[in-house]
Amino acid sequence: IFAAVEMAPRDPILGLNEAFNADTRSEKVNLGVGVYYDDNGKIPLLGAVRAAEKARLEAQPPRGYQPIEGPAAYNGAVQNLLFGKDSALIANAQVVTVEALGGTGALKVGADYLKRLLPGATVYISDPSWENHRALFESAGFPVDTYAYYDAATRGVNFTGMKTSLEAAPAGSIIVLHACCHNPTGADLSDAQWNEVVDACRARGLVPFLDMAYQGFADGIDADAVAVRAFSASGLQFFVSSSFSKSFSLYGERVGALTIVTAGKDESARVLSQVKRVIRTNYSNPPIHGGAVVAAVLNSAELRQEWETELAGMRDRIRAMRTGLVDQLKAAGATQDFSFVAKQRGMFSYTGLSAAQVERLRAEFGIYAVSTGRICLAALNSKNIGYVAQAIAAVTKG
Numbered sequence: 001i002f003a004a005v006e007m008a009p010r011d012p013i014l015g016l017n018e019a020f021n022a023d024t025r026s027e028k029v030n031l032g033v034g035v036y037y038d039d040n041g042k043i044p045l046l047g048a049v050r051a052a053e054k055a056r057l058e059a060q061p062p063r064g065y066q067p068i069e070g071p072a073a074y075n076g077a078v079q080n081l082l083f084g085k086d087s088a089l090i091a092n093a094q095v096v097t098v099e100a101l102g103g104t105g106a107l108k109v110g111a112d113y114l115k116r117l118l119p120g121a122t123v124y125i126s127d128p129s130w131e132n133h134r135a136l137f138e139s140a141g142f143p144v145d146t147y148a149y150y151d152a153a154t155r156g157v158n159f160t161g162m163k164t165s166l167e168a169a170p171a172g173s174i175i176v177l178h179a180c181c182h183n184p185t186g187a188d189l190s191d192a193q194w195n196e197v198v199d200a201c202r203a204r205g206l207v208p209f210l211d212m213a214y215q216g217f218a219d220g221i222d223a224d225a226v227a228v229r230a231f232s233a234s235g236l237q238f239f240v241s242s243s244f245s246k247s248f249s250l251y252g253e254r255v256g257a258l259t260i261v262t263a264g265k266d267e268s269a270r271v272l273s274q275v276k277r278v279i280r281t282n283y284s285n286p287p288i289h290g291g292a293v294v295a296a297v298l299n300s301a302e303l304r305q306e307w308e309t310e311l312a313g314m315r316d317r318i319r320a321m322r323t324g325l326v327d328q329l330k331a332a333g334a335t336q337d338f339s340f341v342a343k344q345r346g347m348f349s350y351t352g353l354s355a356a357q358v359e360r361l362r363a364e365f366g367i368y369a370v371s372t373g374r375i376c377l378a379a380l381n382s383k384n385i386g387y388v389a390q391a392i393a394a395v396t397k398g
């Protein structure tokens, strides 16, 4: 039965990691990853997470099945983060949240449910987008198209193009939006632009699906929820996927959630019943540990404070790496203006490096980046930033 099976294409980023691991140069740097590293180049174990895990270990809770949708304490905490705890949507029971296996799992449960709800829809993702968006919605059975997003000339958002794309999308299309910290470009919409996107979705009857993978990595919990809050105030129905991989540094625990805003309590009950069917036939119910840790942190005043301080520390370190890289590129005699790197948000920057320049970084310096020129700022640290700046200056001179 396997004789005619073809080799699937390699995941571009995981392939990069393999090449990096095989590189024997001691000065090598992997800027291709999508993970936050601390200044020692390590994935941090947050103090708030450690405390919550210790308490769980001591309590020795039994390991029964969870509810299909995950525990209420977790789902409620997710809703508070997204909408603010005084949200009228929550009070009106217009919000359905289910725990999911990371942000990816949330997107997939949402996509599978949408395929049942709107089988003829087309999905629009930003051009460019996180590379898994297209594959994920295609594997749920949707045709996937793009809306204009990145403007290479300004290294910002081509907002006129984006609006034109949205206005041309057929009614009922699903629009996947990066709620903050756009991956891969680092270019986000302004608050005013979000309001215009809300208006465009309303005018065209589009179905917004906000992907929130980096809440707290740009400006803070509430500031980074500006897109979610703009849609909340609109009266529209929409989807949100949440990921706690980065904000809690819990990548491998697979902690995320799918949230759906409905028109009211009765609709919420019916929608939840359908989403539960999708989950039940996929993995039945979510694992316990990661969600329990996140819920314990978010529902304890003390641990939540500790987490917010640690989250701010990660955010500040990324910012310091952005401004540090700009300064060190200048000091290294870079002939190009890289000041845009300090204006971009989140973990990533579209540097404008060509595929050939990225290849020179790898071959001559042992510095690995995605061929599109995307680098992860959180892979920089006080020890490697000077070396990386010199290498980028060298390959971009002329």
Ligand code: PMP
Residues within 6 Å of the ligand: 034, 101, 102, 103, 104, 105, 130, 178, 183, 211, 213, 243, 244, 245, 251, 255, 256
């Ligand atoms: N959406 C975006 C935009 C992402 O960058 C990522 C993670 N790189 C995800 C979703 C998936 O997150 P998770 O690892 O929690 O599945």
